[in-house]
Amino acid sequence: MExxxxxxxxxxxxxxxxxxxxxxxxxxxxxxxEFLDWDGNGxxxxxxxxxxxxxxxxxxxxxxxxxxxxxxxxxxxILFMHGGASAQFSLVPLNLLGNSxxxxxxxxxxxxxxxxREARRYCEVNIAxxxxxxxxxxxxxxxxxxxxxxxxxxxxxxxANGVQFHPLPDITDIPLIVDMTSDFLSRPLDVxxxxxxxxxxxxxxxxxxLTIVIVRDDxxxxxxxATPSVFNYQVQAEANSMxxxxxxxAVYLAGLVFRWIAAQGGVMAMEYNSIRRSSRVYRAVDxxxxxxxxxxxPEYRSRMNVCFTLADDALTPxxxxxxxxxxxxxxxxxxxxxxxxxxxxxxxxxAGVATLVDFMQHxxxxxxxxx
Amino acid sequence: MExxxxxxxxxxxxxxxxxxxxxxxxxxxxxxxEFLDWDGNGxxxxxxxxxxxxxxxxxxxxxxxxxxxxxxxxxxxILFMHGGASAQFSLVPLNLLGNSxxxxxxxxxxxxxxxxREARRYCEVNIAxxxxxxxxxxxxxxxxxxxxxxxxxxxxxxxANGVQFHPLPDITDIPLIVDMTSDFLSRPLDVxxxxxxxxxxxxxxxxxxLTIVIVRDDxxxxxxxATPSVFNYQVQAEANSMxxxxxxxAVYLAGLVFRWIAAQGGVMAMEYNSIRRSSRVYRAVDxxxxxxxxxxxPEYRSRMNVCFTLADDALTPxxxxxxxxxxxxxxxxxxxxxxxxxxxxxxxxxAGVATLVDFMQHxxxxxxxxx
Numbered sequence: 216m217e218x219x220x221x222x223x224x225x226x227x228x229x230x231x232x233x234x235x236x237x238x239x240x241x242x243x244x245x246x247x248x249e250f251l252d253w254d255g256n257g258x259x260x261x262x263x264x265x266x267x268x269x270x271x272x273x274x275x276x277x278x279x280x281x282x283x284x285x286x287x288x289x290x291x292x293i294l295f296m297h298g299g300a301s302a303q304f305s306l307v308p309l310n311l312l313g314n315s316x317x318x319x320x321x322x323x324x325x326x327x328x329x330x331x332r333e334a335r336r337y338c339e340v341n342i343a344x345x346x347x348x349x350x351x352x353x354x355x356x357x358x359x360x361x362x363x364x365x366x367x368x369x370x371x372x373x374x375a376n377g378v379q380f381h382p383l384p385d386i387t388d389i390p391l392i393v394d395m396t397s398d399f400l401s402r403p404l405d406v407x408x409x410x411x412x413x414x415x416x417x418x419x420x421x422x423x424x425l426t427i428v429i430v431r432d433d434x435x436x437x438x439x440x441a442t443p444s445v446f447n448y449q450v451q452a453e454a455n456s457m458x459x460x461x462x463x464x465a466v467y468l469a470g471l472v473f474r475w476i477a478a479q480g481g482v483m484a485m486e487y488n489s490i491r492r493s494s495r496v497y498r499a500v501d502x503x504x505x506x507x508x509x510x511x512x513p514e515y516r517s518r519m520n521v522c523f524t525l526a527d528d529a530l531t532p533x534x535x536x537x538x539x540x541x542x543x544x545x546x547x548x549x550x551x552x553x554x555x556x557x558x559x560x561x562x563x564x565x566a567g568v569a570t571l572v573d574f575m576q577h578x579x580x581x582x583x584x585x586x
Numbered sequence: 587m588e589x590x591x592x593x594x595x596x597x598x599x600x601x602x603x604x605x606x607x608x609x610x611x612x613x614x615x616x617x618x619x620e621f622l623d624w625d626g627n628g629x630x631x632x633x634x635x636x637x638x639x640x641x642x643x644x645x646x647x648x649x650x651x652x653x654x655x656x657x658x659x660x661x662x663x664i665l666f667m668h669g670g671a672s673a674q675f676s677l678v679p680l681n682l683l684g685n686s687x688x689x690x691x692x693x694x695x696x697x698x699x700x701x702x703r704e705a706r707r708y709c710e711v712n713i714a715x716x717x718x719x720x721x722x723x724x725x726x727x728x729x730x731x732x733x734x735x736x737x738x739x740x741x742x743x744x745x746a747n748g749v750q751f752h753p754l755p756d757i758t759d760i761p762l763i764v765d766m767t768s769d770f771l772s773r774p775l776d777v778x779x780x781x782x783x784x785x786x787x788x789x790x791x792x793x794x795x796l797t798i799v800i801v802r803d804d805x806x807x808x809x810x811x812a813t814p815s816v817f818n819y820q821v822q823a824e825a826n827s828m829x830x831x832x833x834x835x836a837v838y839l840a841g842l843v844f845r846w847i848a849a850q851g852g853v854m855a856m857e858y859n860s861i862r863r864s865s866r867v868y869r870a871v872d873x874x875x876x877x878x879x880x881x882x883x884p885e886y887r888s889r890m891n892v893c894f895t896l897a898d899d900a901l902t903p904x905x906x907x908x909x910x911x912x913x914x915x916x917x918x919x920x921x922x923x924x925x926x927x928x929x930x931x932x933x934x935x936x937a938g939v940a941t942l943v944d945f946m947q948h949x950x951x952x953x954x955x956x957x
Contacts, residue, residue, distance in 0.1 A: 228628035232635040235834055243622055243630050250618040257599035257915070259614050261793055261839070264603040264916055297669040297795055298816060301830035305814030333815055417831055422632055424668055424795045424833030441812045443676030444704055445669060459672035460788055462795030462833065463606055468632070544628070545635055 229567030231557045232545035233374045233520060234397070235417040239562040242421070242471045253467075260467045265460050273463075274456065277470030284473055284482055287406045287429060294428040294448060295456040295466050300396040300415030302446070303426060304330045307368065307392055307411070308337035310448045313437035315365035319343035319389070321358065324351040324373030325551050330394060334368070337439075343367055351376040353515045358386070366390045366410060372398035374418075375549035377522030377556065378515045383408070390434060398519045399427070400476060401561060402486035410434050418519070419485075419561045420472050422465035476561065485561050489518040492559045492568045496521045499572045506579040507555075524554035530582055531555070541574050543567075600938030602928045603916035604745045604891060605768070606788040610933040613792070613842045624838075631838045636831050644834075645827065648841030655844055655853055658777050658800060665799040665819060666827040666837050671767040671786030673817070674797060675701045678739065678763055678782070679708035681819045684808035686736035690714035690760070692729065695722040695744030696922050701765065705739070708810075714738055722747040724886045729757070737761045737781060743769035745789075746920035748893030748927065749886045754779075761805060769890045770798070771847060772932060773857035781805050789890070790856075790932045791843050793836035847932065856932050860889040863930045863939045867892045870943045877950040878926075895925035901953055902926065912945050914938075 230237040253260040256269055263270045278293045287293060298306075308318060318338050320331045322345035331340050341364055344355035351373065360367055366389055372379040374397045383393070383404070390410025399414035406412065411430045417423035428448065435449040444450050445459050476485060497516060500507040500523045509516065509523040525531050534555065538546050548554040557571060601608040624631040627640055634641045649664045658664060669677075679689060689709050691702045693716035705711050712735055715726035722744065731738055737760055743750040745768045754764070754775070761781025770785035777783065782801045788794035799819065806820040815821050816830050847856060868887060871878040871894045880887065880894040896902050905926065909917050919925040928942060 230629050230633050232633070232638075234831065235633055235635060238630065238633055243632070247618055247621040250621060251614055257913070258601050259609065261614070262601050262603070262606055262609055264606060265794065267603075267916070297673065298814075299668060299830045302668065302814055302816045305816070309812070309814070336811060336815075415831065417834075422833075422835060423636065423831045424836060439812070440707060441680070441810070443669075443673055443680070443817075444707075445673045445676070446814075459670045460605065460786065460794045462793075462836075463788075464793060464835070465795060465833075542628070545638070 227566070228542040228544055229564070229570060230544055231559075231563075231567070231571070233418075233549070233556060233558045234415075235421075235423045236558055236560050237562045238421045239472060239475045242468065242475050245471060246468060261464050263463060265457060265463050270463055271457070273470060274461065274466050277466055277473055280470060280473035280477065281427070284400065284476060285404050285406055290432045291406055291429050292432065292435070292448075292452040294430065294451050295461050295469070296426045296428050296451065297424065297445065297462060298426060299417075299424065300394060300413060300426055303394070303413045303428070304333035305337070306442070306446050307366075307413070308334050309442045309446070310438045311390070311392070311411070311434060312338055312365045312439065315363060317341055317361050317364045319358075319360050319364040319367035321345070321355065321367065321369045322347055323354055323370055324376035324378055325549065326373055326375065326394065327368075327370040330368065330370065338365075346378070350510065351378055352510050353512045354378055354380050358384075360386065360388055364389055366392045368392045368394070370394045372517050372519050374520045374556075374558070375522075375552050377509070377511050377517045377520050379517035379519065381514065390431070398517075400482055400485060401489050401519060403482050416465060416469060420469045422462070422468045425462045425465035425469060427469075488561070489559060492563060492565065493518040493521055495568050495572050496557055496559070496575075499575045503575070503579050504583070506583055507575065519559060521557045521559060522548060522552060522554060524548075528553070533582075534578055537578060538571075538574055541570065543571050543574055598937070599913040599915055600935070600941060601915055602930075602934075602938070602942070604789075604920070604927060604929045605786075606792075606794045607929055607931050608933045609792045610843060610846045613839065613846050616842060617839060632835050634834060636828060636834050641834055642828070644841060645832065645837050648837055648844060651841060651844035651848065652798070655771065655847060656775050656777055661803045662777055663801050663803065663806070663819075663823040665801065665822050666832050666840070667797045667799050667822065668795065668816065668833060669797060670788075670795065671765060671784060671797055674765070674784045674799070675704035676708070677813070677817050678737075678784070679705050680813045680817070681809045682761070682763070682782070682805060683709050683736045683810065686734060688712055688732050688735045690731050690735040690738035692716070692726065692738065692740045693718055694725055694741055695747035695749055696920065697744055697746065697765065698739075698741040701739065701741065709736075717749070721881065722749055723881050724883045725749055725751050729755075731757065731759055735760055737763045739763045739765070741765045743888050743890050745891045745927075745929070746893075746923050748880070748882050748888045748891050750888040750890065752885065761802070769888075771853055771856060772860050772890060774853050787836060787840060791840050793833070793839045796833045796836035796840060798840070859932070860930060863934060863936065864889040864892055866939055866943050867928055867930070867946075870946045874946070874950050875954070877954055878946065890930060892928045892930060893919060893923065893925060895919075898953075899924070904953075905949055908949060909942075909945055912941065914942050914945055
């Protein structure tokens with residue numbers, strides 16, 4: 216059987232990878248255009264010394280652009296850190312436990328579980344809530360916070376399981392810490408409700424290796440003595456994220472992406488886009504007559520990572536190869552969960568979603584009789 | 587007085603920054619050319635998922651290219667890590683102290699001193715040797731290693747002070763750990779003489795944020811329990827540097843630079859170039875009739891960072907501004923030492939050095955009467 220062909224030829228490729236994922240075409244075009252001579256400096260941004268005004272201004276502008284996008288209050292510091300979000304799995308307890316030996320974690324899928332395993336190396340973990348019993352098909356409502364916990368940690372969106380908090384939860388007793396790696400900048404946010412937010416850049420910002428940390432002033436100064444200085448929030452806050460050489464090119468690209476988001480209408484526009492795009496894919500799943508199945512309860516479905524399975528899992532490899540032949544790439548689900556995952560980050564074009572939905576409908580029609 | 591003009595007009599600019607510094611023009615041109623569509627994948631290297639074969643092959647090729655460049659023995663692991671060399675100031679003691687509470691450090695300038703301050707947070711530091719009494723004008727010969735030390739740490743080249751080990755020292759009692767950030771890949775190296783070598787990438791490799799760690803197998807498995815997993819050498823060695831998302835674009839660029847070095851003739855050619863280029867600048871200093879002065883004893887002068895002062899320090903700002911007008915940029919010395927610093931990393935073109943020497947001679951001639 217030949218690979219399925221759509222009526223209209225598709226020449227463009229779309230990147231549904233969970234991360235590093237799609238970046239805004241306009242940002243990439245600008246970065247390419249000024250790759251050899253940035254801002255008339257005569258050198259590539261890769262070659263600009265970080266101690267000079269040119270880079271310092273770049274970092275400062277990126278930070279203030281981000282502050283504007285999310286209305287980040289003045290008593291929060293914005294840090295550009297090395298190491299990816301997984302480094303924060305250790306750095307959050309190292310920096311925030313203080314004298315406490317207990318922290319609350321909400322278990323909602325693959326990434327929060329991994330996070331908890333790392334945290335147990337530093338403290339006792341109280342599972343404040345868990346959706347493990349439902350196979351991570353929802354976000355848990357009823358939390359039991361520890362009385363002595365230094366903080367409560369949640370993962371706002373689980374990329375492997377396709378579940379997301381809508382809206383983000385609210386607690387007042389202890390600082391709420393959020394791993395927002397995979398839905399950062401995809402919706403408005405009342406930053407003042409959180410103690411600390413962190414996000415690896417390789418989803419909605421772009422360059423892997425950079426991590427954004429937004430931390431409330433009063434949580435600084437609690438770091439364990441074994442915390443490496445470059446990963447100490449207070450030390451980096453005092454050094455304006457330049458205690459050591461930052462990932463300069465990544466900071467520059469992040470600034471371009473922040474400006475692109477602002478030009479698109481800001482995080483309100485990103486939220487509108489993500490609802491519209493993800494709804495189209497979920498509808499294609501729900502209206503497939505059980506050809507496709509989404510295990511996640513509707514009110515908890517992720518707008519960033521649409522995860523679904525084929526009723527006949529034997530067709531999954533064929534789905535993936537036919538999709539790739541149509542320019543729909545990196546749709547394979549996370550190894551832990553299998554199936555299909557369509558990551559719809561901010562930079563995903565509407566046309567990518569339209570092509571995917573079209574393909575899903577044609578594929579189901581062509582293969583339904585084989586189920 | 588008008589800025590000094592050379593007889594021949596200089597249109598090209600040269601980047602003498604200590605880091606991030608100059609990168610090979612051919613590498614930048616290739617990266618720009620394939621910036622939007624890497625290797626026919628249809629996406630930028632920035633967008634390639636790190637779990638797919640495309641990136642895994644990129645990382646593997648970069649690692650093997652580096653292994654070839656330095657003839658790295660099979661019992662050494664090559665890690666691509668996050669965080670810059672300053673992170674290693676903490677990660678070396680966290681990973682290597684084991685049950686020991688003592689480590690030897692050789693104090694040779696600004697960076698080794700900074701390194702020792704960080705190490706003191708993890709263990710007792712035995713200063714095995716120091717050149718502080720000579721104002722860091724040489725590398726110390728006579729070392730007194732601690733009997734119980736877990737390792738001895740040196741900084742092979744001090745960027746702020748312009749001193750460098752020629753050749754690298756040899757010890758056999760305990761593992762020798764080398765911060766080789768600023769002269770990595772600038773000369774051949776017998777890796778088997780060292781326990782661990784690390785280098786932040788933003789000097790002779792390029793992209794800031796990436797750090798190369800070369801570690802002997804028998805030193806793995808000693809990490810302190812508080813070491814974050816993503817910064818645990820053994821864990822990253824077992825995960826092929828992909829426990830979490832690596833700095834993918836930086837790894838790709840590093841691979842391009844490694845291939846560029848090989849194409850230039852390898853590290854032997856880099857050493858030849860660095861001797862030739864640095865000798866020209868030092869000669870211009872020594873033959874200036876004391877207009878320029880290099881405080882470093884000749885046999886310890888750095889081939890990477892040529893540091894000198896003007897006898898009349900009041901002329902330094904004028905030197906810097908006139909040099910910049912000639913396209914000779916980022917020549918300002920480290921804030922701790924002042925004066926002038928010309929960083930001559932592998933990618934510095936000979937023409938940059940020729941233009942600098944020409945400028946130095948003209949500047950001295952024009953201003954000698956004012957001294």
